[in-house]
Amino acid sequence: NFQWLWRDIIADRYKSFQQTQPTLDEFEAQLKMFAAFDDKFEAIEPSYSVSALSLKSATLVKCLKDLAGDWKVAYSKELHVGARARLENLSESIKNTMKRMNREVTEADIDALGYVMTTLQDVRKKQSEIELEFGPIFHTYSILDTYLPANVMDKDELDARAMLKSNWDKLSQECEKRQDVLSTKQAEYKKTLIETVNTFKKDVKSFREGYEKK
Numbered sequence: 001n002f003q004w005l006w007r008d009i010i011a012d013r014y015k016s017f018q019q020t021q022p023t024l025d026e027f028e029a030q031l032k033m034f035a036a037f038d039d040k041f042e043a044i045e046p047s048y049s050v051s052a053l054s055l056k057s058a059t060l061v062k063c064l065k066d067l068a069g070d071w072k073v074a075y076s077k078e079l080h081v082g083a084r085a086r087l088e089n090l091s092e093s094i095k096n097t098m099k100r101m102n103r104e105v106t107e108a109d110i111d112a113l114g115y116v117m118t119t120l121q122d123v124r125k126k127q128s129e130i131e132l133e134f135g136p137i138f139h140t141y142s143i144l145d146t147y148l149p150a151n152v153m154d155k156d157e158l159d160a161r162a163m164l165k166s167n168w169d170k171l172s173q174e175c176e177k178r179q180d181v182l183s184t185k186q187a188e189y190k191k192t193l194i195e196t197v198n199t200f201k202k203d204v205k206s207f208r209e210g211y212e213k214k
Helices: 010-018 024-042 058-101 110-147 155-213
Strands: 047-050 053-056
Touching (some): 010 058, 024 058, 024 110, 058 110, 058 155, 110 155
Antiparallel strands (some): 047 053
16 A cells, blocks of 8 residues: 555655654665665556556556655655764864864963863763764765765765764874873973972062062
8 A cells, every 4th residue: 555655745754753763774664665666666567458448557657656756865865964964063073173182282381281181081081972973874874875866965975974984083093192292291391380380489589588688
């Protein structure tokens, strides 16, 4: 029974489906169902003979396949919207974290050192969480490769998808290198800071003694 193909409104039925909070597997099952109608409709006899009449079904079959295609495209585009948003958010997060991590740290800039060290700690804390996001994103795109019409994804999206994992790997590697360098510098900066404070204390003491003698 596939009368719902032309009786139901795609947007309304999709809204009801989305309210069930479907998993990716359930989403893929819906798309497979729409795609399977192609085979079902192809199996319809091309002509029927009723008494002296010969009825051709080619036009009907094409209409039914087009309807099933509309459902498949609509659902795959909705899935694509969510996939692209997650891809863009994660890509932007990696990009911004790389900028924060690469902030220049000079000997006198303790604030910058603390800022970068905090960034490195954040990356370590979120590493497992971020890596868990890769699976659903790549799984979604593998589904879209099968059901989403060609040329829907633009070059920027394709590039972001292709570079996502390598950009994350690069960030992780850079974090480890930066951590090693700054850990050494942190001790040096602390030593310098202590020496500066001690010198300042001596200057204050000398100034006070000189002032009291006047």
